[in-house]
Amino acid sequence: MGEIQLQTVLDNLNSQIDEHVKQGCTMVGNIQHLTHLPPMHRASLEIITVDRDPKGADVYEQKGGGLSLTAQCLQKFSNAANIVWTSQALLPQSNDQVIHFRVGASRTGIDGSVQNVEKDKEIDLALMQESVAYKYRLKADYLRSGHADPKKFPKDWRVKTESDVEDWINNNTMVEMFDRRKNRMTIAQTGAQMRCVRALLQLKSVYTSQELIHPFIVLKLIFQPDPNNEIDRRWLLENSIGATRSLYPPSASINPSLNAQMTALPLPAPQPIAEGIPALAFTGSDDGEIEPFIPPVRESQP
Numbered sequence: 001m002g003e004i005q006l007q008t009v010l011d012n013l014n015s016q017i018d019e020h021v022k023q024g025c026t027m028v029g030n031i032q033h034l035t036h037l038p039p040m041h042r043a044s045l046e047i048i049t050v051d052r053d054p055k056g057a058d059v060y061e062q063k064g065g066g067l068s069l070t071a072q073c074l075q076k077f078s079n080a081a082n083i084v085w086t087s088q089a090l091l092p093q094s095n096d097q098v099i100h101f102r103v104g105a106s107r108t109g110i111d112g113s114v115q116n117v118e119k120d121k122e123i124d125l126a127l128m129q130e131s132v133a134y135k136y137r138l139k140a141d142y143l144r145s146g147h148a149d150p151k152k153f154p155k156d157w158r159v160k161t162e163s164d165v166e167d168w169i170n171n172n173t174m175v176e177m178f179d180r181r182k183n184r185m186t187i188a189q190t191g192a193q194m195r196c197v198r199a200l201l202q203l204k205s206v207y208t209s210q211e212l213i214h215p216f217i218v219l220k221l222i223f224q225p226d227p228n229n230e231i232d233r234r235w236l237l238e239n240s241i242g243a244t245r246s247l248y249p250p251s252a253s254i255n256p257s258l259n260a261q262m263t264a265l266p267l268p269a270p271q272p273i274a275e276g277i278p279a280l281a282f283t284g285s286d287d288g289e290i291e292p293f294i295p296p297v298r299e300s301q302p
Contacts, residue, residue, distance in 0.1 A: 010034050013043055017217070020045075024214035028077070028201045031110060031219055038112035038221070046080035046218040052209050059212070066206035071190050074197045080218040081201055083107045086116070088189065097125045101188035105196035110219045117199045121191030125181060132180075133173045140165050 014033050021027060025047075037043060050073060051058040058073040069077075087104035100122045107115050142148055144165070180187060198205065201218070 009042070010037065013045070016045055017219075020047075020215075020217050026211070026214065026216045028081070028203070028216050028218045029109075034110065034219075036111055040223060041112070042222050043110055044220045044222050046220055048076050048080055048216045048218060050212045050216070052212045059207075062206055066208055067212060068206055069203065071194055074194050074203075077201055077203065077216070077218065078193075078197050080220060081107055082220055083197060083200060085193070085196075087118070090185070090188075091120075099123050099125070099184050099188040101185070101192050103189060103192035103196055105193070105200060107200045108221050110221055112221070115200055117196050119192050119195035119199060121188045121195065123184065123188050123191070125177075125184065128180060129173065129177050132176050133169060136169045136172045140169055 017027065017031070017033065034043065050069065052067065053059075054061045054067065058070055059067040060070055062068055084106050085103065086106050087102075089102045091100040091102055093100055100120060102118060102120045104116065104118045106117075109115055143153060197203065
């Protein structure tokens with residue numbers, strides 16, 4: 001790509017960025033303008049819309065106010081930004097109730113630089129069980145307060161009687177914790193992955209509903225050699241020859257002269273910045289955080 005052509009591409013991308021920012025979109029990574037692209041690469045704009053409804057799959061409510069992005073939502077950011085999972089490790093613990101997971105991830109920035117992070121997630125099953133029980137106790141108190149609408153809680157309405165409150169709390173806690181204990185490794189790994197995504201893309205842990213009205217814009221670097229460019233064309237040729245040579249090694253008995261020529265050819269250049277194949281995929285939707293019980297707003301009667 002020539003300098004004039006490259007500048008035209010950059011101007012077009014910067015114009016798109018400015019237009020999205022004027023519309024209120026959030027640029028992930030605080031990128032304002034592009035001034036450079038690595039050789040044999042192009043940039044792409046990915047638009048991510050977040051559903052602000054806590055009943056959906058993208059966000060959940062925080063008790064102190066605000067909305068947090070779920071694992072499913074962060075996976076959309078991860079895919080858009082070409083985040084590659086590079087390592088995983090289950091760290092040893094003396095207490096079998098504690099799971100400590102570490103995940104490594106990397107991302108190629110729009111300037112060609114490679115960003116690497118490692119994040120941990122530790123879950124304590126005993127503390128988690130206390131949090132789950134507390135959540136159901138708050139719900140039980142709400143159901144017995146007289147403010148709950150039985151139409152919204154048809155299965156739980158029997159909790160109004162005093163005698164079965166503790167049984168209801170214990171049974172619900174046991175059912176939820178059974179699933180969490182069974183998936184404890186996945187929960188810890190997903191939590192570590194979510195922290196990696198937030199760190200690499202500079203995403204916040206909590207957003208206001210107003211901040212999520214407009215989409216997010218992710219700039220992604222894509223490996224795309226230009227066959228019309230002499231340098232790119234030579235790289236493609238060398239790599240195709242190298243691949244052929246590795247699959248079908250030249251035989252000296254067939255043509256010694258050709259064998260010598262093939263051997264004398266330069267080996268393929270090191271793989272440039274490109275989209276890696278993830279060693280790990282997003283493992284689940286649960287990061288171990290207990291969503292608080294927040295009483296719904298009851299509609300006033302006319």
